Amino acid sequence: MAKHDPALDALFQALADPTRRALLERLVRGPATVGELAGPFAMALPSLMGHLKKLETAGLIESRKDGRVRTCAVVPAAFVPVQTWLDDQRALWEGRLDRLDAYVATLMEERADGP
Amino acid sequence: MAKHDPALDALFQALADPTRRALLERLVRGPATVGELAGPFAMALPSLMGHLKKLETAGLIESRKDGRVRTCAVVPAAFVPVQTWLDDQRALWEGRLDRLDAYVATLMEERADGP
DNA sequence: GTCATGCTTAGCCATTTGCCTAAGTATTGC
DNA sequence: GCAATACTTAGGCAAATGGCTAAGCATGAC
Numbered sequence: 001m002a003k004h005d006p007a008l009d010a011l012f013q014a015l016a017d018p019t020r021r022a023l024l025e026r027l028v029r030g031p032a033t034v035g036e037l038a039g040p041f042a043m044a045l046p047s048l049m050g051h052l053k054k055l056e057t058a059g060l061i062e063s064r065k066d067g068r069v070r071t072c073a074v075v076p077a078a079f080v081p082v083q084t085w086l087d088d089q090r091a092l093w094e095g096r097l098d099r100l101d102a103y104v105a106t107l108m109e110e111r112a113d114g115p
Numbered sequence: 116m117a118k119h120d121p122a123l124d125a126l127f128q129a130l131a132d133p134t135r136r137a138l139l140e141r142l143v144r145g146p147a148t149v150g151e152l153a154g155p156f157a158m159a160l161p162s163l164m165g166h167l168k169k170l171e172t173a174g175l176i177e178s179r180k181d182g183r184v185r186t187c188a189v190v191p192a193a194f195v196p197v198q199t200w201l202d203d204q205r206a207l208w209e210g211r212l213d214r215l216d217a218y219v220a221t222l223m224e225e226r227a228d229g230p
Numbered sequence: 231g232t233c234a235t236g237c238t239t240a241g242c243c244a245t246t247t248g249c250c251t252a253a254g255t256a257t258t259g260c
Numbered sequence: 261g262c263a264a265t266a267c268t269t270a271g272g273c274a275a276a277t278g279g280c281t282a283a284g285c286a287t288g289a290c
Contacts, residue, residue, distance in 0.1 A: 012128075025207070159279075161279090180237085
């Protein structure tokens, strides 16, 4: 059990912004240049670059510069820790339900055996 | 397609903090009072209450006050939009791979039919 | 009633976030 | 070379975040 996973902090934080999620939604459909990514957004380029930087720092995207053009692509593996954390919580929750079921079953049996 | 889902903003934001994730990790195991939740944390009570408030605002937990004790419980359904967004992105990514496969297959056929 | 308990409210403070404009750098096209 | 293109860097600014202390307000125990 990780007591405090900074990678998860960065991942969830990166996903918490609508602009960054929109960028990812675009990039899962295929790589794009910074200019192409910026197109749909009513935002100054440096602001958008800031978002790309955060996505890259979190590991959610990678980018390479060819000449004067930077091309970005999503890194699907980066979503795994997020998915894993969510799955873990669901497993714990369901485990709790199972124990509750077992407990209720025990109560029922005791009642059936009772006076 | 939601152009900008504020609920997702709040959910991911809520999950981006290690203290709040730790609180959720505790609560998926069962309900707890504010005092019980605060126990393990080296943090002043008002700070921790702030985190609980954010979790509740995001819809990830619910709380009720009985007498002077407030009891909190996780709301598993609240995770659904997060999971859905992740699933959607994976589906889009996989769709892209499928189209890439199809494209490669087309190329291969063309080459086979070629001069 | 009085006091301890368990939150709650109010207010302050440092840092981070998200956005901007302006100016700079590196390629590419003519 | 010279200009246009595509980012990039630098710096500023308002608002949000995450933490604190101090004081307040119900409730439960005695």
